[in-house]
Amino acid sequence: MANYYLSNNGSERIGPIPEEELIRNGMTPNSLVWCKSMPGWKRAGEVPELAKYFVAQSQPQYQSQPQQGHYYQQDQYAFDPNSQFDYNQPQYLGMEPKPSFGEAVTSCFANFANFKGRARRSEFWWFFLFNVLLGFALSFIPFNHVGDIVSLVCLIPTLAVSTRRLHDTGHSGWWLFFFYLGFILLVVVSSFAVYDLGYSYSSYDDYYHAVRSLSSYSLGLYSIATMVLSLYVLVMGIILLVFYCTDSDKLDNKYGPSPKYKYGNLSY
Secondary structure (H helix, E strand, O other), X not given: OOEEEEEOOOOOOEEEEEHHHOHHHOOOOOOEEEOOOOOOOEEHHHOHHHHHHHOOOOOOOOOOOOOOOOOOOOOOOOOOOOOOOOOOOOEEEEEOOOOOHHHHHHHHHHOOOXXXXXXXXXXXXXXXXXXXXXXXXXXXXXXXHHHHHHHHHHHHHHHHHHHHHHHHOOOOOHHHHHHXXXXXXXXXXHXXXXXXXXXXXXHHOOHHHHHHHOOHHHHHHHHHHHHHHHHHHHHHHHXXXXXXXXXXXXOOEOOEOOOOEEEEOOOO
């Protein structure tokens, strides 16, 4: 017997489940089912292999002298296409094909500065891999300005797809803004600390005396600010990583329809 995936509410699916266990897992004629031999999701009552489970098990007992008022009661699993089904609610119809590496990179550059809409997980990580490979290749080029130019060109689509990936999980792009804000502040504070230390070192020509020349107040302030900002950037980075690894919202959200999951009304 085949193993099936089962969806009783049109959004969540469970499985694989052996055929004989489907009824025990709440399958009704209106449940959506799918197995590897099926081209797409169908109602369980329309699958010949499963229809047998919805036929009334008890048959009417005919007596030689039937009693008046004795009627046969239909089994609770007998198939009624108009019952227990809300045609106004979108139903799960499957998943969109996963984009390849080339398709993901092409999509990101096609949406070069598009910060609206949604991007699925595979598209984001394929483009992340593209940036890593590109950076590795550019490291062998002796002209550093070429790498700088290419990095600037790739920065905008990277920020755009990162924002759309956050939208895909139902989160605002402001999370990315606050991460980079903390990172920029960390770089600024660290630069001021290095500048002050370098100025003192040039005056004393001795690293030990240069450090001692800075007031304990300035040194302590730089240290605290650097530690706080480093911790902030670390925490924000972990939060963003979790968001980027999270699966897409299955239904439409305020940023648009899901690029991964297909929902629609079943037509008959």
